[in-house]
Amino acid sequence: MEFYSFITVMILGAIVTYGMYLTITTVADKVFEKQKFDIHHKNTEITLPLRLQAYERMCLFLERITPSNLLLRLAPSASNALELQQILLHEIREEFNHNLAQQIYISNDAWGQIVNAMNEIVSVVNQAAAEIPSEAPASELAKKIFAQVIQKEIQPTTHALVFLKQEIQGVFK
DSSP, rough: HHHHHHHHHHHHHHHHHHHHHHHHHHHHHHHHHHHHHHHHHHHHHHHHHHHHHHHHHHHHHHHSSSSSHHHHHHGGGBBBBHHHHHHHHHHHHHHHHTTGGGGSSSHHHHHHHHHHHHHHHHHHHHHHTTTSSSTTTTTHHHHHHHHHHHSSSSSSHHHHHHHHHHHHHTTTO
């Protein structure tokens, strides 16, 4: 009998120990999940405004380098086509360099869209400049750039802007 009592006590002890183990691990898992949620929530609270600001700045960048906006802003300051080409390319590079750090807060796909749009605009400016003499009036280059953009039917920045807007709307869904 004493042997059975000992076995019974051991089995009950094992059951109680296992029950305590399950209780402790369940509570620990819940505490860990709560801490993980709190950290994620705090992280989102800090980074979301930075991400939104980055998307805003990159939308502004794309709007500023859109050929029509660039030309309206910069064409009057140039005396010939070569000077206008240099001013336009300089302005695009400066705008890009000013916003370079924003890539940290946006997706790689969004950054790729922005770089592609910028490269397409640089290409349009260079192609238009190659088609006219460098001493031609700045207005000739401006007309040529407008003509190339019109041939494309959409502004080179349109796809990137649409992509950015869709991506940031995904954050709020």
